[in-house]
Amino acid sequence: MSGVNTIIIDGLALALPLLIIAIGGIFSERSGIINLALEGLLGFGAFCGALFAYASVTLHWFSPHSMIPLYLSFLVAALGGSLFAVIHGLLCVKFRANQVISGVVINILSVAVTGFLTSQINVSVFGGPSSKFDLMTAPRLTIPLLSRIPVIGAIFTRFYAFEVMILVLLAIFWFILYRTRFGIHLRAAGDNPQALDAAGVGVARVRFTAVLISGALAGIGGMCFAYSILSNFSAAIYMGYGYLAIAALIFGNWKIMPTFAACLLFGLAQSGANQLILWLKMDSSVGDLAMIVPYALTLILLAFFSKHNRAPRALGEIYDKSKR
Amino acid sequence: MPDTDVIVEMRHITKRFPGIVANDDISLQIRQGEIFAFAGENGAGKSTLMSILFGMYQPDEGEILIRGRQVDISSPNEAVALGISMVHQHFKLVHNYTVAENIVLGIEPATRLLGLIPYVNMRPVNKVIRELSERYGLEVDPSAVIEDLPVSTQQRVEILKMLYREAEILIFDEPTAMLTPQEITYLLDIIRKLRDDGKTIILITHKLEEIKQVADRCAILNHGKLIATMDVATSSTRDMASKMVGREVIFEIDKELARPGEVVLDVQGLTIENEHHVDVTQDVSFKIHAGEIFAIAGVAGSGQVELADAIAGLSAVKTGKILLEDCDITHTLVRPRTLKGISYIPEDRQDVGLILDFLLEDNLASKAYFRAPFSRRSILQRNAFDSYADDLIRRYDIRCSSGALTMTRSMSGGNQQKAIVAREVEQDAQLMIFVQPTRGLDIGAILSIRRRMIEERDKGRAILLVSLELDEIMAVADTIGVMFAGRMIKIAPADQMTLDEVGEYMMGVKQS
Numbered sequence: 001m002s003g004v005n006t007i008i009i010d011g012l013a014l015a016l017p018l019l020i021i022a023i024g025g026i027f028s029e030r031s032g033i034i035n036l037a038l039e040g041l042l043g044f045g046a047f048c049g050a051l052f053a054y055a056s057v058t059l060h061w062f063s064p065h066s067m068i069p070l071y072l073s074f075l076v077a078a079l080g081g082s083l084f085a086v087i088h089g090l091l092c093v094k095f096r097a098n099q100v101i102s103g104v105v106i107n108i109l110s111v112a113v114t115g116f117l118t119s120q121i122n123v124s125v126f127g128g129p130s131s132k133f134d135l136m137t138a139p140r141l142t143i144p145l146l147s148r149i150p151v152i153g154a155i156f157t158r159f160y161a162f163e164v165m166i167l168v169l170l171a172i173f174w175f176i177l178y179r180t181r182f183g184i185h186l187r188a189a190g191d192n193p194q195a196l197d198a199a200g201v202g203v204a205r206v207r208f209t210a211v212l213i214s215g216a217l218a219g220i221g222g223m224c225f226a227y228s229i230l231s232n233f234s235a236a237i238y239m240g241y242g243y244l245a246i247a248a249l250i251f252g253n254w255k256i257m258p259t260f261a262a263c264l265l266f267g268l269a270q271s272g273a274n275q276l277i278l279w280l281k282m283d284s285s286v287g288d289l290a291m292i293v294p295y296a297l298t299l300i301l302l303a304f305f306s307k308h309n310r311a312p313r314a315l316g317e318i319y320d321k322s323k324r
Numbered sequence: 325m326p327d328t329d330v331i332v333e334m335r336h337i338t339k340r341f342p343g344i345v346a347n348d349d350i351s352l353q354i355r356q357g358e359i360f361a362f363a364g365e366n367g368a369g370k371s372t373l374m375s376i377l378f379g380m381y382q383p384d385e386g387e388i389l390i391r392g393r394q395v396d397i398s399s400p401n402e403a404v405a406l407g408i409s410m411v412h413q414h415f416k417l418v419h420n421y422t423v424a425e426n427i428v429l430g431i432e433p434a435t436r437l438l439g440l441i442p443y444v445n446m447r448p449v450n451k452v453i454r455e456l457s458e459r460y461g462l463e464v465d466p467s468a469v470i471e472d473l474p475v476s477t478q479q480r481v482e483i484l485k486m487l488y489r490e491a492e493i494l495i496f497d498e499p500t501a502m503l504t505p506q507e508i509t510y511l512l513d514i515i516r517k518l519r520d521d522g523k524t525i526i527l528i529t530h531k532l533e534e535i536k537q538v539a540d541r542c543a544i545l546n547h548g549k550l551i552a553t554m555d556v557a558t559s560s561t562r563d564m565a566s567k568m569v570g571r572e573v574i575f576e577i578d579k580e581l582a583r584p585g586e587v588v589l590d591v592q593g594l595t596i597e598n599e600h601h602v603d604v605t606q607d608v609s610f611k612i613h614a615g616e617i618f619a620i621a622g623v624a625g626s627g628q629v630e631l632a633d634a635i636a637g638l639s640a641v642k643t644g645k646i647l648l649e650d651c652d653i654t655h656t657l658v659r660p661r662t663l664k665g666i667s668y669i670p671e672d673r674q675d676v677g678l679i680l681d682f683l684l685e686d687n688l689a690s691k692a693y694f695r696a697p698f699s700r701r702s703i704l705q706r707n708a709f710d711s712y713a714d715d716l717i718r719r720y721d722i723r724c725s726s727g728a729l730t731m732t733r734s735m736s737g738g739n740q741q742k743a744i745v746a747r748e749v750e751q752d753a754q755l756m757i758f759v760q761p762t763r764g765l766d767i768g769a770i771l772s773i774r775r776r777m778i779e780e781r782d783k784g785r786a787i788l789l790v791s792l793e794l795d796e797i798m799a800v801a802d803t804i805g806v807m808f809a810g811r812m813i814k815i816a817p818a819d820q821m822t823l824d825e826v827g828e829y830m831m832g833v834k835q836s
Contacts, residue, residue, distance in 0.1 A: 179443040179444060180434075180442065180444060181432045181434060184425065184429070184444060185430075187418075187420075187421075188421065188429060191418045192418045192419060194416050195416040195417055195426070195429065196418070196430070198416040199416075200400075200401045200404070200431075313419060313420075
């Protein structure tokens with residue numbers, strides 16, 4: 001397999017989970033709620049999904065080699081992510097807390113809670129001291145003919161099934177945001193909540209729902225990373241992809257398709273850097289430098305493109321009915 | 325006129341806010357298909373009354389009848405259900421949405437994709453909007469995005485929003501405040517068309533000329549009371565102006581004749597533009613002498629606040645000159661102006677005048693903290709702040725719960741204003757600028773600030789007062805300058821003008 005193929009295959013495997021997390025962020029932020037909690041939400045979602053998958057295998061809930069735990073674990077991860085997002089929703093919408101602080105606190109809380117619960121559950125339920133839940137690696141698929149096309153064929157080679165799921169979710173959530181009444185209300189809440197309220201739609205309900213959606217999508221994204229990069233759930237899930245998703249959605253101007261492009265850019269940049277280090281036969285300790293590439297790229301791109309960026313006008317604004 | 329024509333009836337409406345009666349026992353009837361105007365100065369209670377009709381406030385006493393039936397309007401949604409809609413002064417539009425999307429917001433038409441999945445279909449909406457805009461001469465492109473549209477077009481979108489919701493009673497709150505003269509003419513035409521089509525129009529304004537042009541009847545409010553309901557056709561603007569300004573009891577303040585000295589402030593041909601590059605004052609010139617109170621009268625938005633800001637150095641000057649004791653300060657920064665001798669009591673005391681989350685003592689020293697005794701070798705001397713603040717609190721009678729260490733936000737508006745006055749007076753500045761210094765204060769605080777202005781004048785200071793309250797201007801001014809639409813149209817000694825005359829100049833009824 002050529003290096004270019006590997007760059008594309010690994011790049012997509014990173015870019016698509018990043019995208020689904022970023023779409024979650026877009027839903028929250030277009031409704032006017034800053035969501036720095038994506039990192040914590042993806043971690044908690046992955047924890048819930050991984051706990052379910054690990055338990056179902058260890059405790060023989062399904063027949064061996066059944067794929068059902070794998071599919072269901074994504075659903076559980078989505079539920080777990082939105083459950084944790086309830087905290088952010090309550091703090092930001094109901095209690096009118098500072099949204100930045102709420103997000104940061106949720107991230108810290110998520111690391112602590114999942115770390116603690118993982119070791120405790122391992123000891124008390126599964127009877128062995130461990131700080132992770134081991135998972136199977138998600139199966140990879142290759143489409144016979146399409147994969148033979150030069151270069152582009154890599155897109156159809158050794159991809160994870162969840163990448164297809166993410167593309168389907170992309171279409172669904174694009175439709176919801178731009179073509180449904182709920183989507184129109186959501187985007188109005190992030191631009192001028194007073195206008196939405198005057199039109200007889202409850203701002204709080206729209207924003208709370210948006211935050212729950214962001215939790216669910218971040219949870220799914222976290223589960224993807226648990227299956228692909230880690231093959232387990234452990235504290236290593238918190239490697240900053242939630243923040244990278246935020247960078248992608250800002251770079252994508254809070255719009256879904258440009259954010260998709262930003263995620264592809266970040267994914268390919270990282271897999272490209274990994275390949276570069278292999279080709280140059282650099283020491284593995286230097287390999288960690290490759291991790292820097294997407295972040296350095298973010299800094300540079302944001303410095304140059306920020307002036308074209310337009311955040312939702314009411315982003316971070318605590319909505320007060322009586323204010324006019 | 326038979327009772328069946330009455331569409332809105334208000335009976336004995338009273339609304340109190342802490343410290344003020346915004347509407348005091350107001351009863352009136354508005355007829356189907358007329359243009360009914362509310363006139364009155366700022367704070368007369370006209371917006372409050374209409375907010376009650378639109379369900380944003382509940383009256384403390386009184387009842388409302390719509391089409392002869394008593395109703396309880398507890399939210400704007402209920403008002404809309406009764407066919408009442410309102411165009412607010414600040415438009416409620418989503419900026420990155422199209423005209424059509426804004427019009428249907430909240431009642432979007434949904435079609436089912438494949439007979440199953442509901443999605444928003446704007447096509448029928450665009451057709452309805454086009455029909456409505458043709459019918460009333462409201463030219464808009466349904467697919468244009470709001471943020472690309474000028475204010476006058478955004479206003480048309482707000483009107484279309486009401487029409488799309490089939491409103492019968494349309495309330496306009498100061499609709500011409502942000503429009504150019506041509507746009508005003510256009511809007512008034514639309515309002516007439518709406519009336520001719522059977523809609524009932526309620527117009528809130530303080531511009532009498534507009535009332536004269538379009539309204540059928542007019543209610544005049546003053547200090548929360550309904551002064552008169554008049555037929556516009558048979559009343560003169562002059563008559564309406566005198567009723568609007570009212571003949572309130574002017575608080576007695578002992579004041580000796582001014583003994584003006586040298587010129588302190590000399591403003592020459594000042595033109596100021598706002599952030600949209602529109603001239604807000606045009607070629608304004610005047611002089612203030614030592615020992616003189618020069619008061620600028622004018623309706624809100626005549627350019628007087630921008631003028632005061634420019635003299636204080638808060639905004640830039642386009643053309644013209646400002647001389648302070650013969651020294652050109654037109655382009656000087658704020659601190660050199662302060663040190664040279666300008667003190668400034670701004671209109672917005674909470675945003676510009678104070679840092680609310682600082683201690684009272686920090687606010688009292690906020691124009692002198694950088695020099696001795698407050699600062700030595702760049703280190704703040706807290707005990708100097710303490711003793712200075714204690715002294716001012718005593719001398720200016722500032723009421724505060726924990727003395728110098730009171731959090732400024734916790735103080736009442738009147739005492740916050742006293743703190744600003746104390747700080748500014750203590751600067752010993754040659755020129756003192758007071759902008760709306762008594763707005764929203766109780767009678768005791770009002771009198772104390774007015775007396776302070778006269779005391780400072782008697783010490784030989786030049787005082788510039790900007791006020792929307794004619795009473796205040798008549799009570800303290802030695803010289804009155806009247807501004808209308810950005811121009812200083814009249815300057816005369818206070819004892820040579822009557823309150824009515826000043827009112828007429830302010831309304832643009834009388835030109836010199």
